[in-house]
Amino acid sequence: MTILANFIGINQYADIHISDLTGARRDATALWALFKDTVPEIQAKLLVDSDATIDNVRESLNQTLKSARSDDTVIISFSGHGTHDHRLVTHNTTVSDLTETTISMEEIADCFKETQAKIVFIILDCCFSGGAPARVLESSPIPRGPVPPLNILAGTGRILLAAANTDEFAYELPGTGHGLLTKAVLDVLQAASIQVNISEAVNDIMERVRADAGKIGVEQTPVMLGYVEGGLLLPALCRGENFYREFPETRAVIVNRDIKDLSVFGLPDAILSEWSRNFEGGLNDLQLQAVNEYRILDGESLLVVAPTSSGKTFVGEMAASAAITKGRKALFLLPYRALVNEKYNQFSKLYGDGLGLRVIRCTGDYTDQTDLFIQSKYDLATLTYEMFLNLIVNIPTILNQIGLVVLDEAQFIADPSRGINVELLLTFLLSAREQGINPQIIALSAVIGNINSFDAWLNCKSLVTTERPVKLIEGVLDRSGIFQYLNPDGTTGTKQLLPFGTVRIRRDKPSSQDLIIPLVRTLIQNNDNEKIIIFRNRRGSAEGCAQYLATDLDLYLKSVRPSAELPVHDLSVASAKLRNCLNGGTAFHNTNLSRDERIIVEDTFRDPNSTLRILTATTTVAAGINTPASTVIIAEQEFVGDDGRPFTVAEYKNMAGRAGRLGFNEEGTSIILADNAHQRELRFHQYVMGKLEELNSSFDVGHLETWIIRLLAQTKRIELNSVVRLLLNTYGGYLANSKLPQWRTAMEQNLDALLKKMIALGLVEQEAEFVQLTLLGRACGNSSLSFSSALKLVELLKSFMGIALSATDIMALVQTLPESDNGYTPMMKRGQSEAKWPSIAAGRYSHTIVQALQRNAQDFFDYYARCKRVAILRDWIDGVPTNVIEQRYTTNPFSGVITHGDIRKFADATRYHLRSAYQIASLTLFDGIPAADDVESLTKQLEVGLPASVLDLLGLPILLARGEYLALSQTNIKTIEELWSVPVDHLNEILAPKRVNELLKYRRSLPSDED
Known part of the structure; x- marks a missing residue:
């Protein structure tokens, strides 16, 4: 037989x-x-x-x-x-x-x-x-x-x-x-x-x-x-x-440093060959431990806490490749859209183009591949925290398809504004285990202090190390030129890094410029391969620093001239500054640059053969963007804003960790600036020798309503006496309950009063011993808004009963929310120069809308700022050139300056909340609201800054810059059909030859009408 x-x-x-x-x-x-x-x-x-x-x-x-x-x-x-x-x-x-x-x-x-x-x-x-x-x-x-x-x-x-x-x-x-x-x-x-x-x-x-x-x-x-x-x-x-060949995870194997050894886990030879080319030294100690001791390729979850440049991201990549090889879906969750896009481009090039894996991204942008994510038509997906949380709450069955979640920058769970989203998405993943849904979790964190039971809450092991592949010297430099430092071996010392008298006052009073110029000059002269990042706490400071270094150091640097690659349309004030800086061998990196400009700066700086030697940047560069340097200079030690919060030790370590370029420098150096010897001693002990802060939850009992309504949105129906369990499932609840046994009882009392309030407000309904969110409550719970903001919006919308609202009206009303008010709007607060914005806003919206902008305003300037924002947003979506908007809304060149970064910040924050506001409006007003398609169209307009008549061009698979779309529009090319009908010679007059060639290449790939 x-x-x-x-x-x-x-x-x-x-x-x-x-x-x-x-x-x-x-x-x-x-x-x-x-x-x-x-x-x-x-x-x-x-x-x-x-x-x-x-x-x-x-x-x-x-x-x-x-x-x-x-x-x-x-x-x-x-x-x-x-x-x-x-x-x-x-x-x-x-x-x-x-x-x-x-x-x-x-x-x-x-x-x-x-x-x-x-x-x-x-x-x-x-x-x-x-x-x-x-x-x-x-x-x-x-x-x-x-x-x-x-x-x-x-x-x-x-x-x-x-x-x-x-x-x-x-x-x-x-x-x-x-x-x-x-x-x-x-x-x-x-x-x-x-x-x-x-x-x-x-x-x-x-x-x-x-x-x-x-x-x-x-x-x-x-x-x-x-x-x-x-x-x-x-x-x-x-x-x-x-x-065992097909399922190597079923038997424990030990590998050596040679990446090819990973073949025993069934990883494809093509992937291993690509890794071997990128990591000539093979696996480092951290990666070996993750594989051999913590069994990440066997599907085990793990918390990895390690310094920047330690190779922890590759731990996530190895786990993702193993999951995909076994037919499971792998996700990378990241805090910023810029990071998602960087990882998407990197993974697409490495795993997509070369290895045939399906790589997608979801960030909330119109270019997203959300449909593919929902249909599970992918192998590797990159998402922002918020996008992933929104998707799994609204479509919980998505979790059934996911085999691995890599949470990058996991320390964001403690962030006052973003932490709630990280904690809620992890809570959702952990709660899903009760239904047998248990994807592997690889949480990657920058250096933190005590992990504070984070691993126990995640129910996984932890791999914590302070070792770096490239050694780091940390220190503080004062104006006398003395550098107090900590060596990698733990010894400390001081040395005269700059000759005495080198630091001199260069302007009308002492400033960081006095120290930065001679320091950078010395570093550049001493090392032909020197690459320097200078962290500044303001966009203006970063731009100014790059400008004066480009001028003062021109004799010591070869110019960088990638101007042929830089955008030529819709240039901002910052665009002109960037070109001047590049001509002097420097660049800056902040939100005032366009997407294309930032990519060019990043790519040029990380190129070891590039003559771009100095990059001045705001702190976002420290949050995972791949721009290592040989030396990092940290000019300030506090954030800007009303509170002026000092950097934490962990935030400092994250910036300092950018120093050291594997394969180019045997060690990196981080330098904090100080004014005098006393300040040098203080900052050395506060930051260089400082103790890392304990990881903690961002849970705040003062915002209990927001946490509860967001947690209830993750359930369909729950017993009344089980609501407190939702809180206990969070990291904050886990910590509080373990440290304070009576915490649960206190929460039950608070929740009893809170649920009664929510029932009275029509957000929660009760049937016998069960409670659930009403449709309005679910809209509030699924929204990006805090509980109090959602209620304010509901009350504001009720005042518009019987009045038809357009999508742009709702866009304007979003500006009354605390989430919009709490963002910084540049204003000149002396005199009455900002008082003109209400009348200008009224010319773009109805008087009723502008009057509504007064609701809950703290003072006149709060009201003026709202009107200023709504006027800027209207110009942005109408396609007004960026430099015109900057000039039109800058009241004073020294105060209240509006930049490209401000415009994008207003637009991005508004579109982030617009869908939530619309859903709440549809359940509050019932009629008189715009069509959903109008809101979706406006969301795209806010993202790209284009009139609705031009949106058809977004259907091109080739992503153009805003200025390129506007340039086409100004010559009456507003649709794809109109684009293809234009002679090539005419296109070459509008767009750069490289872009025209890309479009023609795509056009030739389409089937002809005869086909």
Whole structure:
């Protein structure tokens, strides 16, 4: 007797409208490998993903069944999507032609009738009933009459084991990489000692499926039809060479520094070769520990706390590659859109273009691939914290597909403004474990003090190190030129870094410029490869610093002239400054630069062969953007703003950590500036020798309402006495309850009063012992707004009952919220020069809207600032050139200066809250609100700064700069169709030749009308 087998598993579907799965390929591969290891003589075929086309599946089934002899046993397993009308969905199934691109039960039954095989055993781990995230094609037709039952495949010598009955769903079990049915079959077949009688084991399989289904809060019961006289006997499956090759995580292996050693984990040779080229020295100690001791490639979660440039990001990349190799989805979550875009570009180039992985990003921009994320049509995704939180709260089934979450810059959980989003998304992930959803978590953090049970809350191990691949000298320099420093070996000392008398007053009074110029000159003269980052706490200071260094050091530097690459349209005041700086060998990096300008600055500075030697930057460069230097100079030690908060030790260490370029410098140096010897001593002990702050939660009992409404938005319905558990699940609740046993009782009392208040406000409704958010409450809870802001918006909107609001009206009303007021708006607060903005705003909006801007204003300047913002936003979306907006709204060249960074900040903050405001408005006003499409259009306009008439051009796959879109618009090219009709010579007059060539290359790739 011979066993002939087909194992079919499909995770990835070619049709964009068919969502991908995560466990089907693994189902088929595991069964194939175990049978191959146990029964070497088996004739087994494995068809997965792109190989499992309808033709290949059909041919494989026909060949197997036709070649079977009268004493043979045929085993067929199918894991993937089914349709409502009982058809198997293949890799190249198309939703538009289901009948011709799927395989029906009747077709399979006909094959069964023709085979001479003694026994045919078919496992169908799909379902024929709806319900995401079940293994069914939702868009398939639902039969209205009698349908072929599954038992047409069954009979004497023909056994069918189906994942669920025709009216049930078949699910995947998150965290295992398998469908519920296949996992149970694998467990039963491996648990036996010699052989298994499937007829007798079916009860065990059913119980296992029911138990696992219960873990994720669903019901699923397998169905077995048909019979074999004496029962169907299968051998107990044993793991061997094939299984361990496909699933290396099932046996612990130890690797050495050679990256090629990672092949034992099943990582593709192409990825390992690329890594080997990028990391010639192989794995460092941190990465080796993560692999060998903490088993990240075996799926173990881990908290990594390490300095900048320690190689911790590569720990996340290794884990992501291992997860993807096993058919799981991997995510990188990052704090800023700039970081998401940088990682997306890096990963696309490395893993997408070169290795064929599907890399996507989601940041809230119009270029997002959110649809692909929801449909699981990706391998590796990069998202901002807020975007991920929004998606999983609104579409919780997304979590079922995720195998790994890499949380970069995890220390942001303590951030006063962003921390709540980090904590809520982690709370959601941890709470999902109660439903059996348990993705691997790799949390990467810059240096912090005591991790304060963060790892215990995450239920993972922690890998904490202060070691850096490039040693770092830290110190403080005063105006006498004395440098007090800490060596990498822990010894301290002082030296005369600058000759006495070098530092002199260069302006009308002492300033940091006096020290920075001679310091930079000395560093440049002493090292031909010197690259310096100077951190400044203001955008203006960063620009000014780069300018005076470009002027004063011109004799010592070769100029950098990438001007041909720099944008030529819609230039801001900062654009002109940047060109002057680059001509002197310096550059600055802040939000006043456009996206293209920042990318050029970053790429040029990190190029070791570039003559750009000095980069002055605001603190955002310290938050993960890949711009290392040999020396870091920190000019100030506090943030700007009303509070002027000093840098924490951790924030200082993050900036200092940018010093040191692996492969170019044996060590890096960070230098804090001080005025005198006393200040030098203070800053040396405060920062260089300072103790890192303990990690903590941003939870604030003073904002309990915001936390509760955001947590309730993560649930559908909850028992009243269980609401406090939502708080206990957070990191803040975990810490508070462990340190103060009576904290829970106190919270229960607070929550009782709070829930009564929310019920009275119509945000929460109660039924018996259960509470849930109302639709309005859910809109507030899912919004980006604090509880108090949401309520203020509701009250403001109620005053507009019976008045029709446009999308731009809602945009204006967003400016009354604390989230908008708390952002800095440059104002001249002496005299009445800012008092003109209400009348100017009234010319762009109705008097009713402008009057509403007075609501809850703290003073006149608060009101003027709101009017100024709404006028700027209107100019921005109308396509007014950036330099015109800057000049129009700058009241005084020395105070109240409006820059490109301010314009973008207003636009980005507004569009971030606009959708939330609109959803709340739709539940408050019911009528008189704009169409959803108008709001979506306005959101795009705020992002790109274009009139609605030009938005069609955003459909081009080539991303243009704002100025390029406006230049096309000014010549009446406002649609893609109009663009293609323009002669090339005319395009060359409008756009740079490089851009025209990109457009023409894309145009030639399109099918012609004749095609």
